[in-house]
Amino acid sequence: MTLFTDTFLIALLAGVVAAGVPLLLAGLGEQLSEKAGVLNVGIEGMMLGGAYAGFLVAWATESIGLGFLAGAFGGLLVAALMVLFCVRLGLNQVVIGIALTLGAEGTTALLHHVQFSRLYPRLPEVPTWRIPGLADIPIVGPALFDREPVVYLALALVPLFAWLYRRTHLGLAIQAAGDKPAALDSAGENVLAIRALAVLGCGALVGLGGAFMSIAGAGVFVPFMTHGNGFIGIVLAMLARGRPLWVLLGAALFGACLSGSTALQVAGVDIPTDVVQMLPFAAVMLVLLIAGRNAKLPSALGAAYVRGER
Amino acid sequence: MPDGQAIPSAARPISGGAPIVRLEGVTKRYPGVIANDRIDMEFHAGEVHVLLGENGAGKSTLVSMLSGLQQPDEGRILIDGDARPIASPAGALDIGISTVFQHSMLVPSLTLVENAVLGRAWWRRPDREGTAARMAAMAARIGVSLDPMALTGDLSLGERQQAEIVRALMRGARFLILDEATAMLTPHDAARLGQLMRRLASEGVAVVFITHKLNEAVEYGDRISVLRLGRKVGGIAPETLRQMDPQAATGEVVRLMFGTHDMASGAAARVDPATVDRAGDPVLEVLALYAGAAAVPLHNIEFKVWPGEVFGIAGIDGNGQKQLAEALAGQEPISDGRIRLDGAFVDRLSIGARRGKGLRYITDDRLGEGTVGSFSVAINLLLKEIGAAPYWVQGFEKPAEITENAREKIRAFDIRTPSAETPVGKLSGGNIQKVLLARELTGTARAVIFNKPTYGLDLANIAATRQRIRDTAEAGAAVVLISTELDELLDLSHRIAVMDRGHLAGIVANDDAARRKIGELMSGVGE
Numbered sequence: 031m032t033l034f035t036d037t038f039l040i041a042l043l044a045g046v047v048a049a050g051v052p053l054l055l056a057g058l059g060e061q062l063s064e065k066a067g068v069l070n071v072g073i074e075g076m077m078l079g080g081a082y083a084g085f086l087v088a089w090a091t092e093s094i095g096l097g098f099l100a101g102a103f104g105g106l107l108v109a110a111l112m113v114l115f116c117v118r119l120g121l122n123q124v125v126i127g128i129a130l131t132l133g134a135e136g137t138t139a140l141l142h143h144v145q146f147s148r149l150y151p152r153l154p155e156v157p158t159w160r161i162p163g164l165a166d167i168p169i170v171g172p173a174l175f176d177r178e179p180v181v182y183l184a185l186a187l188v189p190l191f192a193w194l195y196r197r198t199h200l201g202l203a204i205q206a207a208g209d210k211p212a213a214l215d216s217a218g219e220n221v222l223a224i225r226a227l228a229v230l231g232c233g234a235l236v237g238l239g240g241a242f243m244s245i246a247g248a249g250v251f252v253p254f255m256t257h258g259n260g261f262i263g264i265v266l267a268m269l270a271r272g273r274p275l276w277v278l279l280g281a282a283l284f285g286a287c288l289s290g291s292t293a294l295q296v297a298g299v300d301i302p303t304d305v306v307q308m309l310p311f312a313a314v315m316l317v318l319l320i321a322g323r324n325a326k327l328p329s330a331l332g333a334a335y336v337r338g339e340r
Numbered sequence: 341m342p343d344g345q346a347i348p349s350a351a352r353p354i355s356g357g358a359p360i361v362r363l364e365g366v367t368k369r370y371p372g373v374i375a376n377d378r379i380d381m382e383f384h385a386g387e388v389h390v391l392l393g394e395n396g397a398g399k400s401t402l403v404s405m406l407s408g409l410q411q412p413d414e415g416r417i418l419i420d421g422d423a424r425p426i427a428s429p430a431g432a433l434d435i436g437i438s439t440v441f442q443h444s445m446l447v448p449s450l451t452l453v454e455n456a457v458l459g460r461a462w463w464r465r466p467d468r469e470g471t472a473a474r475m476a477a478m479a480a481r482i483g484v485s486l487d488p489m490a491l492t493g494d495l496s497l498g499e500r501q502q503a504e505i506v507r508a509l510m511r512g513a514r515f516l517i518l519d520e521a522t523a524m525l526t527p528h529d530a531a532r533l534g535q536l537m538r539r540l541a542s543e544g545v546a547v548v549f550i551t552h553k554l555n556e557a558v559e560y561g562d563r564i565s566v567l568r569l570g571r572k573v574g575g576i577a578p579e580t581l582r583q584m585d586p587q588a589a590t591g592e593v594v595r596l597m598f599g600t601h602d603m604a605s606g607a608a609a610r611v612d613p614a615t616v617d618r619a620g621d622p623v624l625e626v627l628a629l630y631a632g633a634a635a636v637p638l639h640n641i642e643f644k645v646w647p648g649e650v651f652g653i654a655g656i657d658g659n660g661q662k663q664l665a666e667a668l669a670g671q672e673p674i675s676d677g678r679i680r681l682d683g684a685f686v687d688r689l690s691i692g693a694r695r696g697k698g699l700r701y702i703t704d705d706r707l708g709e710g711t712v713g714s715f716s717v718a719i720n721l722l723l724k725e726i727g728a729a730p731y732w733v734q735g736f737e738k739p740a741e742i743t744e745n746a747r748e749k750i751r752a753f754d755i756r757t758p759s760a761e762t763p764v765g766k767l768s769g770g771n772i773q774k775v776l777l778a779r780e781l782t783g784t785a786r787a788v789i790f791n792k793p794t795y796g797l798d799l800a801n802i803a804a805t806r807q808r809i810r811d812t813a814e815a816g817a818a819v820v821l822i823s824t825e826l827d828e829l830l831d832l833s834h835r836i837a838v839m840d841r842g843h844l845a846g847i848v849a850n851d852d853a854a855r856r857k858i859g860e861l862m863s864g865v866g867e
Contacts, residue, residue, distance in 0.1 A: 199466050202454050206447040213445040216407070217459035218430030329448075337409055337429075 036169060042293045043173035048247055050285025051184050052077070052256075055239030056263025057270065057277035058187055059232035064267050065195070066228030067208035069332040071127025072112050073236050074260030075134030080105035080237025081244040082138040085153070085251035086145075088241075094156050097245050098180060098238060105237015106230055108134055113226045120334030131260070139253035146251070156246045178246045180238065187235070191274040204228055205272075208328030211335040221335045236260065258311070265314055271326050280317075287313045358421055359384050360515055360546045361406070361437070365415035368401050375401035377570040378415065383515065387578065388537050388547045390561035392554070392593060394798035397567040399550045403519045406548070407439040408432035433459075435515070438508030442520040444500040448493035455492060456507045479506050482539055498529030505536065509545075516540065517548040522556055523796070534560040552798055558589045566596040573597075597799070616649040616834050621683060623647050623818035624668075624699075624787040629677035631667050636660035638667060638842045641677070645787065645818035650809065652833030652850070653822045654858055660842035661822045662704070665791045668820070669701035670694045682786060695724060698786030698817075704795055706772045713765025717757050718746035720764045721779050753778040754804070770801030777808050787818040794828060806832060830854060838862055 056073060063070040070076075083104025088097025108130055115126045156178045164175040195201040206214040207224045215221050243259070244251045262284055270276035287310040294306055359382040368376040376398045383389050393399045404410040405417070408426040416423045419435050426432045432439070439445075446455045456475055457466045472488035479486050484502045492500060501521055508516055518537070522530040537547050537560050551557055557564055558581075565575040574596040581589060622644035631638040638660050645651040653661060666672035668679060670691040679687040686694050703710045711720045722731055722742060731742050746760035755774045757767055764775055773793070780788065790809060794802040809832055813819045823829050829836050829850075836854060837847040838861035848857045 197465065199457065199460055202450060202458055202466060205449060206458055209449050210445070210447040213447050213455070214458060216429045216439065216441075216445050217455075218428075218433045219459050220430075 038293070038297060039169050040173050041296070042289060043169065045289025045292055046282060046285045047173060047177060047181060048285075049288035050281045051181050052239035052243050052247070052259050053262055053266060053284050054184050054188075054278060054281035055235045055242070056260050057266030057281055058184075058191055058274060059235035059239070060263045060267035061270060061272065061274065061277055062191070062204070062228050062235070063232035064331055065208050065272060065328060066204045066225045067211060067328055067330045067333065067335070068112070068116060068225055068229050068232075069123045069127070070109075070112065070229060070232055071124050071264070072108060072130030072134075073127070073232070073263055074256060074258070075127075075131035076105040076108040076112075076233045076236040077240035077243075077256040077260040077263075078131075078134045078138050078254070079108040080240030081255055082141065082240075082251055083107075083237070084241025085244040088153055088245050089151055094153075094245060097153075098241050101241020101245070102234040102238040105233040105235070105240060107233070108237075109230050109233020112233070113229050116334065117222050117225045117229060120336055123332050123334075135254060138251075142251055142253050150250065153245055153249045155249070178242075180242050180246065184239075184242075185278075188274045188278045195272070195274070200224075205328075207335075208330055211330050212337075215335070215337055221337075225335070236263070239263075262310070262314060265318065268327065269317065269321050283317070284310055284313060359418075360420060362418040362421075363402075363415065364418065366402075366405065366412045366417065367414040368398075368405060368410065369413050370401075374570050376405070376412070379567075379572050381565055381572065383546045383548060384563075385514065385546045386541050386544050387562040388541045388549055388560055390557040390564045391548060391550045391567060392552065392557050392564060392597060393567035394552060394597065394800060398570040399567055400519065401570075402567070403439060403517055403548075403550060406432070406437060406517060408437075430459075433511060433513075436513055437515045437517070438511065438513035439517040439519060440501055440504045440508065440521055442523050444492075444497060444504065446492045446500055446504060449491075451489055451491055452486065452495075452503050452507075453488045455503070456488070456510060474510060475506060478510050482506070482509065482536060482543075484536065496529070498525050498532070501525070501533065502536070505540075509540075513545065515546045515548070517550070519550045520552075521549070522551060522553065530556065554590050554593055555586075557593060558586050564589075564593060566593060568597060616646050618646050618649075620646065623682055624820070625678075625680035626668070627678045627680065629664075629667065629679065630675045631663060631672055632675040634660070634663040634667070634672050634842075636663050636842050638663055638674075641844055643837060643844065643847060645820060647816045647818060648813050649835070650813045650819040650821050650833045652829035652836035653820065653839050653844075654826060654829050654836055655824070655839035655862065657824050659839045661839055662791060663842070664839070665701060665703075665789045665820070665822055668789055669699065671701075692724070698784045700780040700785045700788045702776055702780050702788065702790050702793060704792035704822075706769065706776060707765060710776045711764045711772060714763050716746075716761045717750070717755065717764050717767070717775060718742050718760040720775055721746050721749050723779065749778040749782070770797045770804075773797060773801065773805060777805070781808065781812060785812065785815075785817050787820070788812050789820040789822070791822045792824065793821070794823070794825070826855070826858065829858075 056077060060070055060073055080101040084097045084101025087100030088094055091097070111130060112126060115121045116123045158176050159179050159182065161175040165171045167175070195205065203214060203219055203224050207221050207228070211221045214224070239259070240256055243256060248255065266277050266280040266284070269280055291306040291309045294301060295303060361383040363379050363381040366376055366379045367374065379402065391399050391402065401410065405412050406426065408429045408431050411425065417426060424435070426435065426437065447458070453468050453472045453475060454466065457471050460466070475488040484506060486499065486503055486506065495503070505516065522533055525533065534556060537549060541547050541562065549560060562578045562581065563575065564581065566573050576589065576592060584592070624645040626641055626643050629638060629641040636659065641664060643651065653664070655661060663672055667674050670689065674687060678685055681697055681699055686697060686699065689697070707713050712723065719742070722745065725731065727735070731738055731745065743760055749755070750757060750760060753774045755778065756771050764772055767775070793805050793809065797805065806828070809819060809821060821829065821833055833850050835847055835849055836858055838845045838858055840862070846861045848854050
């Protein structure tokens with residue numbers, strides 16, 4: 031069978047990584063936010079904000095590194111609004127999250143139209159870090175160990191978060207903020223500060239994921255380019271039940287679906303593109319059906335914390 | 341403050357001397373109510389200071405100001421003689437004030453140790469082993485046994501409270517507030533907590549114990565303060581309390597709480613079991629009832645209740661009482677058996693149809709399934725008739741009729757609410773119960789099931805509810821009274837059944853031997 035040539039397999043695996051990294055960052059960010067009790071539906075907006083800010087800065091400064099930094103900051107800015115409305119003012123998290131997503135979609139589309147609609151600039155290819163030794167493994171090597179630094183960062187975050195949740199005071203405080211905020215408050219910790227920290231951290235991670243899509247993935251910014259990646263991140267966080275490693279597995283699975291659909295098209299398999307593009311979302315529904323049944327979420331998820339209120 | 345050093349040494353002067361905490365003219369207002377009105381109070385080291393009061397007397401507000409959750413509008417709080425605001429829970433902890441709330445303040449998904457290290461500097465690694473050792477040592481010191489590595493969610497409420505007290509002492513608490521701490525405990529656990537309080541006081545801790553159970557107040561307290569409608573209406577100083585026998589002290593407290601002497605002993609005399617005429621047809625007949633799929637499966641339940649009779653169901657909570665009540669009301673599917681109301685089978689009928697035939701169920705879950713907290717009192721009074729004439733005509737609401745109905749019932753059942761439009765969730769437990777009673781007892785009630793009708797109510801509302809139960813029976817309805825309080829059943833019922841693991845272990849007439857027989861049935865001796 032000519033379909034499974036080495037080149038094809040490398041492209042397929044590289045595609046899994048390219049599609050999976052934004053999902054991984056989104057899932058880890060959402061997990062952090064949800065653990066602290068904030069259901070962050072604005073994650074899609076944060077991702078777009080990061081994608082736009084990252085592309086803009088990378089293009090203007092001609093520095094990829096600054097671009098990624100700006101992406102994280104762009105996501106953080108949108109998250110700051112979430113903190114203000116949902117954590118500080120205690121407004122409904124779902125409503126504000128949807129509003130932030132719609133707002134970010136409109137704003138970035140408008141800005142893109144004003145700035146780039148006639149130029150359509152492209153960014154140069156992002157330089158990769160070749161890990162000596164590992165990169166020489168056939169197939170897996172070029173796909174996994176000759177990648178953009180952000181890929182390594184995203185992978186390193188998985189054990190880092192696992193350690194944070196299991197081994198640190200901050201991890202305990204985050205879990206308490208989501209499970210029983212009143213207990214945390216009466217222990218003398220600032221619930222709102224912990225939640226704000228978690229949401230901002232989420233924003234930065236998700237923004238970085240967005241920047242990865244625009245800078246490393248596409249090389250351009252296109253309005254609505256994150257199409258649904260943030261929402262899949264919410265699903266991943268829910269299925270992972272608080273474990274970062276599961277987010278990684280989920281991101282790999284959905285990344286494979288996304289990349290598989292592209293690979294199938296490239297390989298010239300004759301399936302209508304609409305069906306192929308539907309694949310990842312069908313996978314989401316299938317996985318939710320199988321594993322979503324007893325997903326356990328923090329008990330105070332989605333509820334604003336107001337001291338003294340029962 | 342470091343962990344090990346916690347309880348102030350017992351060598352310190354106990355009682356007397358300057359108070360640790362002193363309230364001067366403390367006032368707190370909420371929209372429409374004065375929750376605390378110029379309260380003066382003193383709390384001394386080495387004393388158990390009992391705060392007594394009915395629901396809504398202002399105890400919780402006082403606690404939330406002492407624990408830093410709320411700030412007083414007027415007046416001041418002196419700590420060791422200095423006026424210092426308690427700005428936050430963290431500030432209260434710094435002063436040495438710890439609160440154990442009625443509902444546990446431990447994170448269920450963390451272990452006890454992890455709960456104990458919450459609130460430490462977040463950049464430091466949690467020292468699980470060291471903290472566990474200190475926790476075990478502190479527990480041993482005050483005579484409590486606990487496993488620091490246990491997951492909080494797996495422990496009983498009593499164990500969680502003990503762990504909370506240990507945690508408070510580890511943090512250097514010298515002023516410990518127990519807010520309705522015994523309300524949800526089993527009698528055994530409550531007694532243990534009482535002993536623990538005495539031990540802490542003897543070690544020099546100032547204990548504030550909030551309760552509405554008189555016997556606990558008299559048994560464990562050194563000093564008693566009574567709150568009524570936000571005011572401190574009196575108290576008993578330690579010297580006086582020591583010289584009184586429990587009976588006299590209880591009498592004095594009742595006088596302070598209600599302004600009368602005899603409310604506590606129950607207004608009416610015991611019922612006479614012979615007053616029911618069992619010659620005629622029963623109103624409610626339960627024939628070989630099974631509910632296999634219920635959380636506590638019911639098997640082979642049989643009983644009959646005649647007009648005017650109160651049929652009590654005793655038993656330890658969780659032996660299928662709720663399932664039986666729901667099976668009768670139609671909320672729990674039955675797998676076999678029949679239910680007859682006034683001679684007609686109702687077991688195939690829907691909940692609404694059974695209600696229409698006069699079968700009423702007053703749930704123990706007043707806010708959960710009994711009412712919709714955010715709806716007004718007026719709508720809650722008609723919750724089971726929404727859409728029906730004359731309150732709704734062709735789908736349109738008739739506000740005048742709805743309000744008139746509400747006004748009538750608020751008057752008839754003495755529901756204390758600011759208005760008929762007030763959301764029912766804002767009322768006290770006793771008044772929510774009155775809303776439920778008003779809704780279920782009007783119209784043609786033929787058989788009424790009361791599930792733990794006085795649970796969590798204060799004395800005045802308990803008396804009022806019990807009177808309603810008597811009135812219901814006297815009006816000719818059959819009453820099924822489910823309760824975990826034996827005295828209540830002995831006061832009100834004509835016959836009493838004992839429920840054990842989904843089955844009626846036996847039915848006894850309420851005569852002089854009833855208490856002994858029920859005890860035997862509950863412990864599995866009789867049969």
